[in-house]
Amino acid sequence: MNNAPNPINTQNQFSEFERFRTLARVTHDAGWDWELTTDRLWWTEGLKVQFGYDPDEWQSGSALWLERIHPDDRQRVSDSLALTMTGEKPNWASEYRFLKADGTYAYVHDRGHAVVQDGQVVRMVGAMQDVTSQVMILARQQQADQLKFVIDSALTAMALYAIVRDPITHEVVDLRYELINHMAERMTGRTADVLIGKTMRTAFPGIEQTGIWHRYKQLAQTGEAMRYHNHYVADGYDLWYEVQGVRNGDWIVLSFLDITELKNTQLKLETLNQDLIRTNENLQQFAYVASHDLQEPLRKIQSFGDLLKNSGLPTEGPATDYLTRMQDAARRMSVLIKDLLTYSRLTTQRDTFQPVSLDAVWQDTLTTLEMLIAETNAVVETDPLPVVQGDRVQLTQLLQNLVANALKFRQPGRPPHVQIRVQQLAAAALPESVHPVKAAAQYYRLDVTDNGIGFAQKDAGLIFNVFQRLHTRSQYEGTGIGLAIVDKVVRSHGGAITATSEPGSGTTFSVFLPADT
Structure with missing residues (x-):
């Protein structure tokens, strides 16, 4: 130790320090001797060996040492040291992070012994040891234990295999079990002790007859990740599972999710x-x-x-x-x-849908209702209509029934006025009450508004039912199927429809169709 002091004249106490200093040199620990009355601190050569500091430059006091303790640990170390300095505890020990001369932190185990004179601590002798490697080993072990816990807790069966090759041709001939998790034990009905060390073709001889082995062999040879569903009926098993596999060097990891x-x-x-x-x-x-x-x-x-x-x-x-x-x-x-026949035939599948111009559908509707429009002196007007994915015949029935409904339920002595307004909405902008059958990013909203007799809003949920009538047949003719057809067409096109009305103030039917042309 450089410039070793003899602050205490008691030979017994000095011999004690000499013995400690010798031990510190043998173990390469950074031994230290702290004289509390003058706040001077002496270090052995271990300070340089382990932490890179020159002991001759570190005799100015405890502040230099304290500053190099990690800020998150400093108060805790100071508090524990204070208990020893007051004579409450003769021995002191602490673990903390210490800043080395190269700018990195080391995990250290520091301990010391207090020398008491006349009831007061006048000196402490100790040694600081770099335990970074031990801490890292423990940390890695803890991480390994945590990872094993995660793997064993997974609902997916997982297994690690070593690739077995022919010693002459180097061709892949088998896979050897190296590690399996708990779910793999449950799925196979075999413990890790039984499987680990065995090869796949030995443990499951039926695997070659199922054709699965060739997939695994290809993975081992090419390294191309795979994912597929498999039905394994062999070796007493009847399982469906989803398989995922990856290769890293001469190792393969396969995961099996039971989807039986x-x-x-x-x-x-x-x-x-x-x-x-x-x-x-x-x-x-x-x-x-x-x-x-x-x-x-x-x-x-x-x-x-x-x-x-x-x-x-x-x-x-x-x-x-x-x-x-x-x-x-x-x-x-x-x-x-x-009408019943028309309703029963509304079963067109989406794979028959194609782009349909609603402007063209509107022209067909006007032609069909031409005489009724003329007889009622109706005024019908519309915005330019979009192109949607659908069935043209059904979409024609949609517009035709909505307009015919508006013309039928007109107010006496007042010519009907029908308007169709169009806007495009993002899915997030749909009204809260609207839930289209098909999810889409954008929707077309078609509002068909009339100035007819209207109805009570409380009946809005009834009007789309088959045979539902809000008026007697003597008042208004019809079968009560028209709006049911409208609702079925809208739903078959992935959309939604709502009705807003008030007696004497007309009705607005709002049709929402996916805008995925």
Whole structure:
């Protein structure tokens, strides 16, 4: 030790320090001797060996040492040292981060012994040891333990394999188990002790017959990551799982997520879906045949009714009244059957959709409703309409039914006025009450507004139901299916529709369609 002092004249105490100093040199610890009365601090050569500081330049006092303690540790070290300096604890020890001469921090274990004279601590002798390597080893061990805990807690089975190659050709011939997690043990029904050290083809001989082995072999040879679903029926197993695999050097990690339950549910749903498709096809065929068979007798009823009228029946009287009522009922039945057939046929799939110009659809609508518009002296106007993905026939039914509805429920003595306004909205700007069937980034909003009789807003949720009528047939003709057709067309196109109204103040139907042309 450089310039070693003898602040205490007691030979026994000095010998004690000499023994400590010798031990510090042997262990390369940074030994220190601190004289509290003068605040002078002497160090052994270990200060330079371990931390890079010259002991001759470090005798000015404790402040130099304290400044190099990490700021986050400094107060804690000072507080623990104060207990020893007051004589409360004769021995002191602490672990903290200490700044080395090269600017890096070392983890140190520091300890010292207090020398008491006349009831006061006048001197402390100690040694500081660099324990960075031990701390890092413990930290790595802790990280390894934490990582193992995470891996073993995973719901995915994971296994680490070593690639086994032919010693002559170097071709991949097998994979050897090196590590598996708890879920892998549960999925295979075999413990780590049984699998580790064995090769995959030995542990699961049926793997070659399933064709899976060739996927793993390709991964080992090419290093191209893989991901796929597999149905493993061999070696007593019947499992569906999702496999992911990566290679790093001569190591491979495979993960297996058990999706057996999910796959079985999916297969059941696919079977049910096929059954539903067949049922719908049968229903469509039935609806077509039934409508044809029902329309034929209705046509005969109407035809024979016309013949009866022209056969010399009195123009007035009970018989003529009955005949007129019978023909009106037959006509309404014919219209009802046609509307029901239209509703039942609205099952177009999205894969048949194509870009449809709503401007062209609007022109078709005007042509169809030309006479009704003229008879009611209606004014109809619209913004330029967009192009949407859909079925042109269905979209024509959509606009035609909405406009016809506005013309039908007009106010007496007041010409109908129908307006169609268009705007494009981001999904985030949709009204809170609107929930389209299909998620999209943008939507077209078409507001069809009229000046008709309107209805109470509390009935807005009812008007799209089949056969729902808010007025009697004697007031307004119709089958009660028109708006149900509108709602079904909108939903089949991934959209949504709302109605806003007030008695005597007209109605606005707001149609929201995905803008994904």
